[in-house]
Amino acid sequence: MTKLDSTLRTRFAPSPTGFLHIGGARTALFSWAYARRFGGKFILRIEDTDRERSTEESERGVIDGLRWLGIQWDGEIARQSEANARHQEVIEDLLTAGKAYRCICSREELEQRKQEHIARGDKWTYDRKCRDEDYAADCGTHVVRLKLPDTGMLGWVDGVFGESGQDASEIGDVIIRRSDGSPLYHLAVVVDDIDLGINFVIRGQDHHSNTPFQLAIYQAMGVEPPRLAHVPLIVGKNGKKLSKRRDPISVQQFQEEGYLPEAMRNWLTRIGWSHGDQEVFSSEEITQTFDLEHVNHSSAQADLEKLVWLNQHYLKTLPMDQIRDYVLPFLEKEVGGSVQWDDALAFYIEADRERPKTLVEMAQRARFLLLDDDALQIDEKAAKKHLKANIAPALEQLRDAFAALGAWDHESIEGAFQSVLEQQNRERSEEQGEMKMGKLAQPVRVAVTGGPVSPGIHETLMALGQERSVTRLSNAIQAIRARA
RNA sequence: GCUCCCAUCGUCUAGCGGUUCAGGACGCGGCCCUCUCAAGGCUGAAACACGGGUUCAAAUCCCGUUGGGAGCACCA
Known part of the structure; x- marks a missing residue:
């Protein structure tokens, strides 16, 4: 045995079960953070004594999980065997x-x-x-x-x-x-x-x-x-031990459901540890402030609602190029093919990013943008509510106004909306009442996105582009007429 | 059963004897904003498990009760 220097050395020693358990992930996070905080080394050792279950394959789950969380170990991976x-x-x-x-x-x-x-x-x-x-x-x-x-x-x-x-x-x-x-x-x-x-x-x-x-x-x-x-351990709902059946326990599972490593790391760190009233921690802040004194003595329940909130927080605050890297695979999965990241898509995601709770949801919300105009399916309920025969004239006017625009930007689109509203309000009778922006914007939203929710209508149209917006409006008008 | 550990809002927690009729966050309710949905702003309800001590003073210290958890393997 060599006499080792006094450098702090912590370790995480999981058995290779094929996936990383959130409880394990948290102790790994704590060990890692503690080592980083005090300038030590963090060692990863796989407890692969059970040779039946231990394969390269089953190790990968654990290792990938740690990597994904941004927990970097020092030196080579040690193996108990x-x-x-x-x-x-x-x-x-x-x-x-x-x-x-x-x-x-x-x-x-x-x-x-x-x-x-x-x-x-x-x-x-x-x-x-x-x-x-x-x-x-x-x-x-x-x-x-x-x-x-x-x-x-x-x-x-x-x-x-x-x-x-x-x-x-x-x-x-x-x-x-x-x-x-x-x-x-x-x-x-x-x-x-x-x-x-x-x-x-x-x-x-x-x-x-x-x-x-x-x-x-x-x-x-x-x-x-x-x-x-x-x-202390992480326990499930009502304080019972985490169960595979009831609780989401694998880090991979969260990854697939569209949670960001930033959110996951932040969430796990804050279960059973605190730093005053601070809720949001970057990786750097974790490794700069983590201590054992403020680790709680009692076991804690995993609060999914808080994870969701953190995820949304990071979804709306992370640099866009990171969001791009994270969301692209989810977009491709959503449309079942490769996706080109262009300015329009970037603009749309940026405009939409504060709304979705997960990457899965973010991808779903961008789906309409990636579909061919003719492939767009209009949600039936939304159509029934917003695409009624009486809106068709206004949509036609708007489509024509859009088609005539020289520039396609926030200002010009807004101008087109205003002129159509004015025109409508001149033509409409007393009992029809005044047509307001909401009355027009919502049908347009349904017509171009196929559903009732999207970012601001101007931004949505900008992302779609002039030509496609006109096409989708025409398609919707046709559909209304066909139904009448 | 035995041993050990734990106990503040529904949840995660701040609190380390007096400045706290207990603070923050998530979630929940209300209002504002508003072209939808979010986001944001303001605001409301919501806790020291119970019982004894110690002390001038206890969420904070001690003891018990209750309730939770973990460990007691030729598992890891």
Whole structure:
């Protein structure tokens, strides 16, 4: 073991399940932010001991998720499977040093003795039957157990919870190697963390009560344990554990639903951590202000409404070239083909960006712009409400006014609307009442977009262009006439 | 069952003994703006789980109750 310098080193150690869980994503975010905040390194280690499930494929989900969130790790990705020989070596050393021993108690015997204890009302920890037998390697099927001290506190000052720990007497001699020869998780993490020079472990609270075991292993190995901090879990609606069925738990899922990494990162960071009243955090602000002191002690529910709000916030404030990169794939999916990003599209998205809640919605709202004029389907309800026979004359006048325009900009379009309104109001009778902008704009909106919602009508028409606007108005007028 | 952890508006939270009849945000209601939908502005309702202490003074400290969560494997 090389003596490592005092640089802060945190880590994230997921098992490769094919996707990144939001709880995992958050502890990764915290570990990353903490390392960045204090000039340390953030290491990624894949816990791929379960060789059946661990494939390149299943790792990718986790790795892609981290990348997407903008959580960059330092150095190469470490893999637990690569450390197997090292785990064995440590176990052998502990055996030789008399700090661990072989245990030949079968599961059946163990279960029986455990039941007897419980029947007597005693608590059960392993009864140390084999502890002093000193069985050799040829003792047959056996596991290896760590000798825990009889008494003494296995404690630490948790970065979040403060003084924590348990007396050694309450903990049984834990198994560190299975009868098939493979090392157990507790042994493996400790060894891996030591070898990677991890000196600050930030992990989920579900590990809190297991920590004393691991401290015992550090003690047996004669290595100073890292600083430890446990962050409370994210729970689902009504405070229950996140469930795959009920709750959206994979980062990928959010990505597909059109959430931005900026929003996701901001949201996750703010669950269980705060910085005064601040709600919006850029990546830089996270890495400049994150601390453990303000991590909450209680588990928190994932509040989707807030994510939506954050997403909308970033949708309307991020630089346009970023929005372009984010939304393009969604647009292509929406129309089922490649999409050319041109000035008109850029103008439209810019005009519309404060309305959609997700990228999916943003793409849906731009769909009408990307369709051929003849392929535009008019929403039936909207047509029935806004494209009635009595509006046709005004639409015709407007179409003609549009067709005659020399320039196609906000001012000229507005002028055309005004002149048509004036003309209408001259022609209309007393009982018909005055025609206002709303009465005209809405039918136009339905005619050119196919639906009742869009950005300001002038902007919408500008994005569509003069020729296409005229065509779509004509199509709508025809449709009205055909129905009459 | 045993061990450990937790407890402020519906939700995320600020608060680290007095300046708080508890502040912000999301969501919800109302009003304004308005060519639709949003956005924005103003505004309203909404919480210290309960019971005991300690103290001149408690959301803040201590104890109990209740309620939640996690861990107790030859899983990770």
